[in-house]
Amino acid sequence: MPSIKMPKKSTDTDMTPFVDIAFLILSFFIMATKFKPPETVEIKTPGSVLSQPLPAKNAVMISMDSLNRVFFTVLSENDTKKYDAIIQGINTSQNLGLTPAEMANFKNVYMTGVPFSGLKQLLATPVSEQAKLRLPGIPVMDSANNQLIWWIQQAKIAFAGQTLNYLIKGDNNSKYPAFEAVLNALKKNDEFKYKLVTSLDGLPDGSELDKVQKRSKKK
Amino acid sequence: MSSVDTSSDDSHKKGPGVKKAKKLSTRVDMTPMVDLGFLLITFFIFTATMSSPTTLPLNMPKDVEDEKKKTEVKQSSVLTIILGKGNQVYYYEGQLEVSEGKNNFKSSNFKDIRKIIIDKKKDVMSRFNAATADPESCAAEKELAKKNGDPDWENACKDMDFVVIIKPNEEATYKNTVDILDEMAINQVKRYAMVKVLPDENGLVKLTEASNGIK
Numbered sequence A: 001m002p003s004i005k006m007p008k009k010s011t012d013t014d015m016t017p018f019v020d021i022a023f024l025i026l027s028f029f030i031m032a033t034k035f036k037p038p039e040t041v042e043i044k045t046p047g048s049v050l051s052q053p054l055p056a057k058n059a060v061m062i063s064m065d066s067l068n069r070v071f072f073t074v075l076s077e078n079d080t081k082k083y084d085a086i087i088q089g090i091n092t093s094q095n096l097g098l099t100p101a102e103m104a105n106f107k108n109v110y111m112t113g114v115p116f117s118g119l120k121q122l123l124a125t126p127v128s129e130q131a132k133l134r135l136p137g138i139p140v141m142d143s144a145n146n147q148l149i150w151w152i153q154q155a156k157i158a159f160a161g162q163t164l165n166y167l168i169k170g171d172n173n174s175k176y177p178a179f180e181a182v183l184n185a186l187k188k189n190d191e192f193k194y195k196l197v198t199s200l201d202g203l204p205d206g207s208e209l210d211k212v213q214k215r216s217k218k219k
Numbered sequence B: 001m002s003s004v005d006t007s008s009d010d011s012h013k014k015g016p017g018v019k020k021a022k023k024l025s026t027r028v029d030m031t032p033m034v035d036l037g038f039l040l041i042t043f044f045i046f047t048a049t050m051s052s053p054t055t056l057p058l059n060m061p062k063d064v065e066d067e068k069k070k071t072e073v074k075q076s077s078v079l080t081i082i083l084g085k086g087n088q089v090y091y092y093e094g095q096l097e098v099s100e101g102k103n104n105f106k107s108s109n110f111k112d113i114r115k116i117i118i119d120k121k122k123d124v125m126s127r128f129n130a131a132t133a134d135p136e137s138c139a140a141e142k143e144l145a146k147k148n149g150d151p152d153w154e155n156a157c158k159d160m161d162f163v164v165i166i167k168p169n170e171e172a173t174y175k176n177t178v179d180i181l182d183e184m185a186i187n188q189v190k191r192y193a194m195v196k197v198l199p200d201e202n203g204l205v206k207l208t209e210a211s212n213g214i215k
Helices: A016-032 A081-094 A100-108 A116-124 A127-132 A148-158 A176-188 A208-218 B031-047 B113-126 B135-147 B153-159 B174-186 B199-212
Strands: A059-064 A070-075 A165-170 A193-200 B054-059 B078-083 B088-093 B106-109 B163-168 B192-194
Touching: A016 B031, A059 A148, A059 A176, A070 A081, A070 A148, A070 A176, A081 A100, A081 A116, A081 A148, A100 A116, A148 A176, A165 A176, A165 B174, A176 B174, A193 B174, A208 B174, B054 B174, B078 B113, B078 B174, B078 B199, B088 B113, B088 B199, B106 B113, B113 B153, B113 B174, B135 B153, B163 B174, B174 B192
Parallel strands: A059 A165, A165 A193, B078 B163, B163 B192
Antiparallel strands: A059 A070, A193 B054, B078 B088, B088 B106
């Protein structure tokens, strides 16, 4: 019996296009990824329908976590001199006696959440070990000793002549008195315009704002 | 110099004893590379923060000590909203009146408060009296609405009397506060204020909370 010889087909496939696509996607994600700064505390922001983008520089961020602790962050990506100016101002006005090395460490601290008395200890600790420190937050609740006022004052001096955005980032579960204390500290510095950090929520259909936004889109 | 390799010289001559050099395939096994590629893709997908946070603008007034300079609002067009614990909302229209047979202190929640705000706004707009209104700010408001392409710009200043007073108490969360500010934006309430809650009002909130069993 003559048997038909089947041609032996190779099971190998050409993987090259597959690899091409894989690396294309990979490079996209590498470029699109923006790493979050290491957050000392986790803050879940509430949603809002307004969608103004968040300024990433020339801003001061005041955060409140779920335990009502208040943190102070300077966002100045391009100009690190601002950090030095602020910590030097704090050092002189509060007589903290910080060493230059400790002051240089300030720009590495993403969220400052200690009273002035604990600042020396915080700045003397390397950033990698700061997570172990207990952060009580900046004292704000006592209106006679609202230390946030000083921080904002120094930030205002450091950013003099430039627009400075005030961002307030609160956790869903932080209580209103902490927020009020933060507002009071800002008001004491004659600052009345703030931006609350939120995540984007869907807009209810047919509401007044919906109509306004649809109108502006048509234009 | 006997150790010098001279094989290259006579490589083209293939004698009977010389083995044919095996032609090596140029194909490389790509599988590990693909594996690694997809591993990195998954890593970056998970770490990517695609949704960037947005902001809600908030403007506060300067604290005024002088009683005379304080902003006055019409009683009939004010809606006071008090935020309590457990995501509860309390409200009253105009002046707070709690006595026998008269009680305008009501409780609500974040779902229903929108309708209350809309109804109150409509009510205030229907009672608008052009004769008593400040013509200057009314004209300015109309101008702004016209510029923004509002087809109903003639009525733009009718809600200028409508004021919402927001009073979060000490149990209200930050989320509640942002939600109610958001509600102002959704319903286009142009005038609202955030004020400290008064002790009597807070007492009423506490009583209502106790009777409703809100923890």
